[in-house]
Amino acid sequence: MPVPALIPLYLVVVLLPLTLAWAQGLPSRPLVDDLASGAGFVAFAVILAEFFLIGRFRSVTRRAGSDVVMRAHQLLARTALVLVLVHPFLYVSPMTPPPVWDVTSQTALNYDWAGLWPGIIAWLLLGGLVAMAIARDVSGARYEHWRLLHGLGAVLVAAFGLLHVLRAGRYSADPLLGWVWIAFLALAVGSLLYVYLVAPLFRWRRPWRVTSVTPAAERTWTVTLNPDFEGRVEYKAGQFAWLNIGKGVFSLNENPFSISSAPSAGRDVEFIIKELGDFTNTIGQVRPGTRAWMDGPHGHLTHEGHDDAPGIALIAGGVGIAPLIGILRELAVTADPRPTALLYGNRTEAQIVCREELQNLAEAHGTEVIHVLSETKKGWTGDTGMIDATLLERHFGTKSRRNWLYILCGPPPMLTSVKATLIGLGVPASRILSEQFVYD
Template sequence: MSAGLLILFYLGLSLGPLILAWAQELDPRTPWDELATGLGFLALAIILVEFLLLGRFRLVTGRVGSDVVMRSHQLLARAALVLAVLHPFFYISPRTPAPAWDVTRQSVVDQSWHALWPGIVAWLLLGGLVAMALAKEVSGLRYQHWRLLHGLGAAVIAGFGVLHALRAGRYSADPALAAVWLALLALALGALAYVYLIAPLLRLRRPWRVREVRHEADRTWVLTLTPDFRGRLPYRAGQFAWLNVGKPVVSLDENPFSIASAPSAGPEIEFLIKEQGDSTCRTGQIAPGTRAWLEAPHGHLIIDKHPDAAGIALVAGGVGLAPLMGILRELHATGDQRPTALIYGNRHAGQIAYGPELERLAREHGTELVHVLSEPPPGWTGETGLITPDLLRRHFGPPDRHGWLYVLCGPPPMLTMVEDTLIDMGIPAHRILSEQFVYD
């Protein structure tokens, strides 16, 4: 399914209830009442479809990228919050019981406690959920606990929201529309159950084992997994996996990591992991033989979709090298003759990962290797400072590089700067693939 079709599908799901309500052709109420209901419908539909934007469904992430999906999830949650907060304030019809002649509740707003309380609970919880997401970093909660609360909170909001629509809604009294609300709720809860329960259980048939943990660079480790089943992971260079090491198969302790190995090198999988927080800081203590589970492949840094690119330019910031290493290794392992260049930025020389292998690839395959250090050691002859527009223009400016594919991975500010510079240099947006390592 193309990205355009996905957007149409999204619009269909989130506007569907509104369209079904309009198609009922009930006697119209005041425009303010209709607007209030419309906002409520839109808010509830957006909330229910949010469950499909968890960044775990390849049908979605494979087209637009997990980071785009997660950013859309966050933006749409804020939009839903605004719509939901506003919706009760637009009703202007009297909040009294309907007179006997008014069977379709055209002249009043249902104010019975029975209809209102589920909406009030969902309304308050939604504000709390979005506030909790915005304050994730300062809340002091472990990421995994935060994720559990976020998922459970969202499920409760979805349930109470639908209950409110069914009880209070003038249009939702229609059996077809009521069925659509229930179907959307089932889809939402089913998506949650699939990602956190069913898919992990299905993974029981495909266990992995840690073969080696190797110190690679400053606070950075290489973790190699070997499959404990007959077969291999059908991934493409540059993709990432959700990794769970040493925990039960159903566990909230799983983190996304790019695959640094080349698919054609064999069934083993390699990750380059930088210590960041509670789970990554324990990487060096993982014992060989530890059981691991992988949910993969994900990600859209896939160069095979661009066979017409004349060359491949890679720009990595720090551990952002991981997926690009997988791409470089695959290009050379498969004898791809296209020219390659890597600009690799770090703070100091001790942070450079895969140094000797990169030198070898440069020597044997002609990869143009540009190390950039912001704190260079004495006698350093490479580039210094940060990766800047000027540096990019010097290396990627020659006209023959306009037909190349540009693959970027690193900290968000660096990615934004590199993308803007490349676009400024006339590189078409579809020739730039980028992925960031944070969803916040």
């Protein structure tokens, strides 16, 4: 299924409850009351659909891209929050018991406490859930703890939300619509159970072992895994995987890392990991033989499928070199004849990852390797400063390089700036690939 087909499918799922409510043909009531109900319907359907966007389903992410799916999850969650917040304040009908003849409650709202309290709890929880997500990077909470709380919070929002629509909803009193809501909730929770219970059971049959942990640069390590099972994992150069080292298969202590090895080089899989957080700060202390689990591959940051590109330019910032060096390695192993160039920015010379290997690639495969440092010492002869418009124009501003494939990986500000500059140089947006997992 192509990416454009996913959008109407999503809209059909989200708007189905609203359509079923409209099809009931109940007597009319004030328009704003129906707008209030519609806002609640759409918000609740979006909340339930959100479970599938965070489920790491490769059938979705390989078409849309993991970063696009994550961004959609964030934006849709905030949209649902806005609809939920305004939902109770749009009603204008009096909150009094309806007359005995008004069996469809078109002249008054159902103010029964049994229906109101679940809605109030869901209303408050959703606001807290979105706030917790927005503040994740500044909260200082360990990722695995945040992930557990986020998942449990989402389940509670969905459960109390369902109880509210079934008890207080005028339209959801219809048995068909009621069962649709129940089925949606079951599917949503089922997707969460798949991620936390079923998928780990599949991984349990395919364990990995750490074979080596070696320095790649200052506070940066190359971790090599070997499959402790028959066969191998098929992946594309530039993709990433969720990695769990030294914990149980059901542990939440897993993090996404780009694969830096070449798929054609053998069964081993390598990751370049920098000491940046709770888990990575001790990555250099991992012993060979440690059991590991891998969920992947994910992502679409790969040169495969772009055979018509006359050349390939890789632009990396810091540890963003990890997936790009995997692509360079694959191009070298497969003897790809196209010209390649790597523009690699770091703060200091000591942070250059796999410097000798990059030099060897330049000599053996003909890759043009351009280093740029923001802090230099005496004796440095390469470029200095940042990866900016001037540097990009100097190396990629020629007409012959406009139709190259450009693959970017690095800090979000760098990605935004580089994309804008390349497009300004005449590079088609379809020729620029990147994955961004941190947003303002």
